[in-house]
Amino acid sequence: MKFKVLLFLMTIIFLSGCSITIGDPPKSKKENKSSETNQNKNKKTASAPKIDILSQDFSTHYMNENHVRGYKGLMKAMDKEKVESKFGSADEIRNFLGREGHVYGNLLVMYYLSDERPIQQYGIVPNKKETYREFVDVHGEPDRDLRTGYGRSFVVYNKTPNNGYQIVVYTNGSKDDDEITYLMQYPDNFEFTQSSDEHNTVITNDNVYNVVESFEGIDKVDKSFMKWKPLKKNGNVFSLTYTDNKGKLLGSYKVSEDGYVESFDGNGNKIRASYIHLNE
Secondary structure: OHHHHHHHHHHHHHHHOOOOOOOOOOOOHHHHHHHHHHHHOOOOOOOOOOOOOOOHHHHHHHHOOOOOOEEOOEEOOOOHHHHHHHHOOOOEEEEEOOEEEEEEOOEEEEOOOOOOOOOOEEEEOOOOOOEHHHHHHHHOOOOEEEOOOOOOEEEEEOOOOOOOOEEEEEEOOOOOOOEEEEEEEEOOOOOOOOOHHHOOOOOOOOOHHHHHHHHHOOOOOOOOOOEEOOOEEEOOEEEEEEEOOOOOEEEEEEEEOOOEEEEEEOOOOEEEEEEOOOOO
16 A cells, blocks of 8 residues: 555656646747748838938939939839838829839839839839929929820939939929829930920831830830730731730730830720830
8 A cells, every 4th residue: 555655656746847738739949930930021121211302302312313223222123022021011003104003102113014023113202292393493404394295294304414314203294383293213325205296216017116115114025024926017007915924915005107106904995105206
């Protein structure tokens, strides 16, 4: 009997030194780290930038600096996941050169054809309703005024040629009290005009894609993300249709021999139209 009591006491002592867990086993450090990573994946690391286009800071650090590749933490090498991990989800979606523009603070970003593709274009949108005249009063008169009323309306600032950039300010009309819609920087060797009286370019099979690129302001002939269907021509109008790499119709263009370009979405709805002069 004494032996049984002694054995019982020894068993209690032994068990008191052990850790007994009821339920799921504890997660490993690796599992905890993975869980934290997933939870933090969509958390932004910085606030979306607030930009006052009428400020001295903007004059100094945008109007007089090269930001073709990026601005305020946004870089063209980023894709949507990287942008939104930095700034959070877009505040809104609005028209940007005829396509979806994702707004983060005062930055406007276009993910061309695919969210996974690096940014092709970005711009800046005003804090509030700010007019062309208010902008000119702060930053001076532009070098070129292309507010013609045909297609997009814009002016160009390029006071120092060959410095790598020029600034385009888009407005919603051709009057001084019309509002500014957005601003962009282009490389200073980018050529474009916006006037119906300058459409003396003759479009051929050889330069029709150049016209589309000029119309959009970006290089569209990127076969790693899109496919062009065979070029067609009916009378003096070229038809260009493009799909993604899986064959989904993304959009099309009609380009007349005189340089008049029309763009359409994947459902055939007209987006916009404009004359393009290639300056060849």
